[in-house]
Amino acid sequence: MAMMTGEQYEASLRKLNLQVYQFGKKVENVVDDPIIRPSMNAVKLTYELAHQPEYEDLMTATSHISGKKINRFTHIHQSTDDLVKKTKMGRLLGSLTGCCFQRCVGMDAMNALSIVTYDIDQKLGTEYNKRFLKYLAYVQENDLTCDGAMTDPKGDRSLPPHKQPDPDMFLHVVEEKEDGIVVRGAKAHQTGAVNSHEIIVMPTISMREGDADYAVSFALPADADGITYIMGRQSCDTRKLEAGTIDRGNQLFGGHEALVVFDNVFVPWERVFMYKEFEFAGQLVENFASYHRQSYACKAGVGDVLIGAAQTIAEYNGAARASHVKDKIIEMNHLNETLFCGSVACACEGGKQPSGTYLVSTLLANVCKQNVTRFPYEISRLAQDIAGGLMVTLPSEDDFKSPEVGEWLTKYYKTCEGISTENRNRILRLIENITLGTAAVGYLTESMHGAGSPQAQRIMISRQVNMAQKQKVAKQLCGIKEED
Amino acid sequence: MAMMTGEQYEASLRKLNLQVYQFGKKVENVVDDPIIRPSMNAVKLTYELAHQPEYEDLMTATSHISGKKINRFTHIHQSTDDLVKKTKMGRLLGSLTGCCFQRCVGMDAMNALSIVTYDIDQKLGTEYNKRFLKYLAYVQENDLTCDGAMTDPKGDRSLPPHKQPDPDMFLHVVEEKEDGIVVRGAKAHQTGAVNSHEIIVMPTISMREGDADYAVSFALPADADGITYIMGRQSCDTRKLEAGTIDRGNQLFGGHEALVVFDNVFVPWERVFMYKEFEFAGQLVENFASYHRQSYACKAGVGDVLIGAAQTIAEYNGAARASHVKDKIIEMNHLNETLFCGSVACACEGGKQPSGTYLVSTLLANVCKQNVTRFPYEISRLAQDIAGGLMVTLPSEDDFKSPEVGEWLTKYYKTCEGISTENRNRILRLIENITLGTAAVGYLTESMHGAGSPQAQRIMISRQVNMAQKQKVAKQLCGIKEED
């Protein structure tokens, strides 16, 4: 099959038989569920843009396996140029959807596996890489969306997997069969899970010998027997159920996250990419995390939307020429571009791994993500400053349509000549959406915790800098004889 | 009547005949409306605490008119000690409700009017102060909650009131009668409006001669003929309509804001406190703003709740002893107490006005509020850091109760021994409520824009500092002869 169109993607989802729960009920039609649908729209855009000539350079790549043009989301990075394009693809999609478009996590998982399966094989003489490449070819050929599933519930954080009172707090092998393995456990915070064809499971932390049963990585169809999805709820989620559309802010796109439960699920051997090689769990986590921290370039894209919205409301309010407003817009752009710089830089400074895959600079990827845990909050604060208090005191769309009070609202919320009150409401609701509503979940809290919480990056920064060299020069410059 | 009890307050509200609209429909029972009710609970607490001995010192005062014990919210500050107690009362209530308790705006309006009506009379030989004191005695005697209504819609911000294409964009007198005046216009962002017995109207900006019809201040019963309230909606507002209670975060308290429309409303002369004295509009705005910027001590109280919640989730997550978590809690406290310092300092540095009323330091009140436009955002960011990503990926209460998936949720969201999954959910929902949900409206966006947007404070800071003295000393110290 060639790359799927958006329509083909949507159709392909309809064929899946996912077990999805939301608000305590089974979701019968996942694709058309009003709360889930906007997130599907966002993934769908990753298919649509790949067919548009102006985005072809960013959205597609040439498979190093088949030599065919593929969607970049299924590509294994073959150069720093590929890495930089990944950064730009992420920002592009964020800037067009104003939300999380979910497909990067599978890409990051596949790239990490392309490195680690190779390294395991080199060291242990296994054949994981061969298996993985066969699986990859299938994904590329069918242009599939994969969920990369890493985060286990973790139970008592002070205990390793095998010491947990409940052995399922980390996903693990419960049975080895001739044709495969049976696993049990759960993966939390799974972004875009129910819009995916496949789910790729990885361990979530470094492991030691006792945890061997937990050192497991594999891929499954999203609707494999025994997998259940339970949707997380988001701020303002039920506004999508309301009759009007203005109050939801973003008319088209959204994100979602789910808890994925694996209840004794069978995985055939050809889809197992790590099996008890606990000593490689840490590397897989670290490589995936580095790739995924780079991926937060998407937040610069969401920032683009929020900046555009802030500029627009400033104009609607008649305040766009006030020097303090202009200065705040500049600050928003400055912070947003600083985020982008981090993602570009870690890509540009990436390097070739033994497998041939290019990996970002681990140090700079962590620096990039660390800024993502800060700047979107400040950008949001500035957006709220510019928006004005009306953003949180605006009556509902129904009030504006009400025969009793609608006219009053239209009268009193008018600003300058030529500015539509409805348009002003719309842009205010978009800013609310990104800074307090459903998109705030992705733009703020997930910027904080996605791809690892801030402290995780700080630890990595600490490990990756060459402190010895810095100290050596400092001592030389002030005349301290290096102690030997 | 003595001070009302909470029950008496609630009963008194039921007697009002308010015209309230929400989601395009008239609210038939305001007091019991599930979205409005939590905000009534918060005001009710201001009545309840006044009867509790441990809070008597903060919550009550002695009327300088009647000599009787009154609720401090109806008191005119007679000393800097009164001002400091006002700060502490605000923090106390914020720390007990975790939200905006709404009653300060009327107190601030009355104190500002006690100064300005006196000053008008002194200059122009009018009798506004006498009228006002009579009205004040009525408020104190009946222990009423007053809405202080200042912010007009303002239309085209580049034009003064009388130049607006629509003359109603600022509330104004449309007719003078023998027994009073008729007014038209609207007041936006009215916090606690539908929980109030009275509404006290003030002009919103400095005015010049052409704006005389707009220079008007008066008080009306909240249910006077011609007044309509249209509720603003808040992030996650409809969660209060859901069957469960966990997902709303704060079980008890909330805030609300409304647009208040005055459609040719009659005001008898005895309730008119400014009438066309445009040259005093600016002073009234400034005095009210100074008092109200002090009032944001309440956000230190909400901060207390958020800090308590952050510490609790840290404990539930088993992370409370991690040095970076402890450090973040300290930073939250540090920022929160810095907010409190600003409110205490502007009170402590307050002074007696010609009317006998004590006014806060205008400079320091603006400094106080300026910090309020910043620190709650950072405190929220840190709270989200500590809370973890689960705060925005947690399934709904209904999922936890679901026979199909509830057990899985309880199993997989368990952390350490002895920690209740439900309690963890509850505290996460409270943090969500304050940082993204209904309370975020008050804790964040209203911290930004309430009592004036940040730029308003910056202008006041610029005007209030004694730059000439600073420059004089700087020049002396470096040997510049002062130019005369």
Add this chain to the structure above:
Amino acid sequence: MAMMTGEQYEASLRKLNLQVYQFGKKVENVVDDPIIRPSMNAVKLTYELAHQPEYEDLMTATSHISGKKINRFTHIHQSTDDLVKKTKMGRLLGSLTGCCFQRCVGMDAMNALSIVTYDIDQKLGTEYNKRFLKYLAYVQENDLTCDGAMTDPKGDRSLPPHKQPDPDMFLHVVEEKEDGIVVRGAKAHQTGAVNSHEIIVMPTISMREGDADYAVSFALPADADGITYIMGRQSCDTRKLEAGTIDRGNQLFGGHEALVVFDNVFVPWERVFMYKEFEFAGQLVENFASYHRQSYACKAGVGDVLIGAAQTIAEYNGAARASHVKDKIIEMNHLNETLFCGSVACACEGGKQPSGTYLVSTLLANVCKQNVTRFPYEISRLAQDIAGGLMVTLPSEDDFKSPEVGEWLTKYYKTCEGISTENRNRILRLIENITLGTAAVGYLTESMHGAGSPQAQRIMISRQVNMAQKQKVAKQLCGIKEED
């Protein structure tokens, strides 16, 4: 004696026979030493202002012992009003000198001792308070400047005093005699030491039983036998030795710090205020630290000078009306006033101790100081932004006077009509002085470390907040039943 005049103070210093070393040589004439002299000028101002009617209210107080008017620097605070005046006195002096005026540390030591000597006596039946009050009367009567000496060298920070390889790393008793004790050790970072008549020694940390010999507090004349002062050097110190005056920035005032060595110094019993009561060492440290953290209100005064200088250079550069410059000046003021708020608030929230002395709020004093470790750095950064690069590329005063190149400099450094190039140089040198030069030592680095390094305040903030109450309410609000 009544309060000394500035001249009498200077004369009194000339009578002292201090052992002072600087640049490896003994300073024969301390008072006239060009590097030390500016710091003496600053202390002298504390005497001069006390005689000026406009400053009398802040600079003087009524002794609670003698009932006489005394310099406030020798006063024991008898009310929160006294505490607030102390804050204002500090800011006033900072704003007039642009540097550290050194006399607060003795005041803070005496106030702390007034509390702790009383508490020791109450618990142990000793007579330290009586001794102390007699000494205090002597200080008040003679209007003396006292150095409060707390910080020991501390050696290996991981070891308590009595476990140090060198027993002298903390000052301690080496001999007990009939008429007194003999002590040995040193005190570091002693601000204003060689401008003082007296030195009051206190322990530097909480102590346990083994450290009893180190739990000692006493007062000595500054020129007691066995005391030696070794001056610390400051950035740009030797500019004061240059012929011209412009390049030193501040023409009049400065600060200094010294290491004070006690080489077997005898202390008579009547001047010993703590002797082996190790269990009170911690309280003395904490009370002194709280007072001294309040004292950093002086930095808001230095900030006033820097802001005045920044405004002046903006005017000289013709940039004062640029919106970004005005905004930076506002930000400087905002931060500076926030510092002031902290000091006012901890004073206002102070309370009476059993001894009758008023102590500041420990929590808010620590919050105050924590901000002092941050904001002066940002204020300096903004001042450098406004000043322009010339501040660090300006040729020397001698170049401006040079017959070969002076005219060129005067020509090319001219800005707008009517602006004196020399005056511009002067104000640039003042900004350099405060942000990089001798005054930067006090405004920046000592703001960081004086009265305890930032982490010390964070620990105290952590201890002082009522976390249990915050958690209790948070749990109530979200429906968690308090565990009993």
Add this chain to the structure above:
Amino acid sequence: MAMMTGEQYEASLRKLNLQVYQFGKKVENVVDDPIIRPSMNAVKLTYELAHQPEYEDLMTATSHISGKKINRFTHIHQSTDDLVKKTKMGRLLGSLTGCCFQRCVGMDAMNALSIVTYDIDQKLGTEYNKRFLKYLAYVQENDLTCDGAMTDPKGDRSLPPHKQPDPDMFLHVVEEKEDGIVVRGAKAHQTGAVNSHEIIVMPTISMREGDADYAVSFALPADADGITYIMGRQSCDTRKLEAGTIDRGNQLFGGHEALVVFDNVFVPWERVFMYKEFEFAGQLVENFASYHRQSYACKAGVGDVLIGAAQTIAEYNGAARASHVKDKIIEMNHLNETLFCGSVACACEGGKQPSGTYLVSTLLANVCKQNVTRFPYEISRLAQDIAGGLMVTLPSEDDFKSPEVGEWLTKYYKTCEGISTENRNRILRLIENITLGTAAVGYLTESMHGAGSPQAQRIMISRQVNMAQKQKVAKQLCGIKEED
């Protein structure tokens, strides 16, 4: 000639006959002047490293003119890889010298001229590019250090060059001769001027028709007749004149800046690269500024030294394992690497100009530099936090050597076993040097103002972002029909 060695460079400087003034006197031996010498050492290192195999890749390039290996500082960037290597070369040198090494400004001037001379020729049919390339070949062949001179004194900032009361406030042509032109004026803040062989002059602002005489660019030997250098003084400059070496902090390297006066200096036509083409002045300024803002990667190098010093003093103080110290070191690294990311990203995102030269991304170069105006100040603040107060209270080197007090100092400033007091002093003096002393001039104030003050970058950021696209998507997402 091949690339010069360090020794050859130093020898070449000795042959120059520069007119240099400092402290009001002519400097007879520039190379050996103790204040200037450290800056020469830093430039010298750019020659030395080019001969070391491990640095060859960064320090050298292949000339696109001659095809020979040249020092990268004389290279015209032929690819984004060249641009990225420029970034890394800058960081490398900063990390080895701990100061400004001065040679980048000439490289940036030449690259900007390689673009603009080409563009002028294309539009106007002139031959500037040919002239420039010939000159470039000379520079490359002789491996010269060039000073890029842009900043004019500017006089009254509100007036354009030709309206200034003194026509010399911007450098301009005063006479056109057959064989060349005569110029007059001055260039301020000239980093590394007296260590340069050549000086390349460019206009400093965009110009209009009346300013044609000011639109001039050319190159001259540094010792051309009529050029005079007047050295700027730096914080702590005279410590380099002291006998000891510890107190100067950095034993080897430093920077300098000078005012360069052009008093009717003749320039032959073959060295004139712009002559009255005022419409290209703005482009030249902007291209140079973009390159030079990229160059501030060097500050990440200086940051490396400061971080190394902070880690070292933490170890000497026995505090390196305290969690708050580790966290501060991480923060320093994080900010420092964020600076690096900006410089890498603007290089990576650079593009080919019509002349063939690669130019950095203007937007990201400005974002990069904007962060440089902030983060070094915070890194310095953290370094001072870690260093402790001793950094500013430490006695002089002479005191430590003094027979009277040296032993006491050595005794009392000892920390843990095995830590040399002298080494601790040395590292403290290095931190003082970078945060308050001579190197602070470069690390802080010049980070603020070099390559344009912060507001200049903000204006460029505002111009370079695609706001229309951001607004278009924001409107689409919330359902606003784009107005046509």
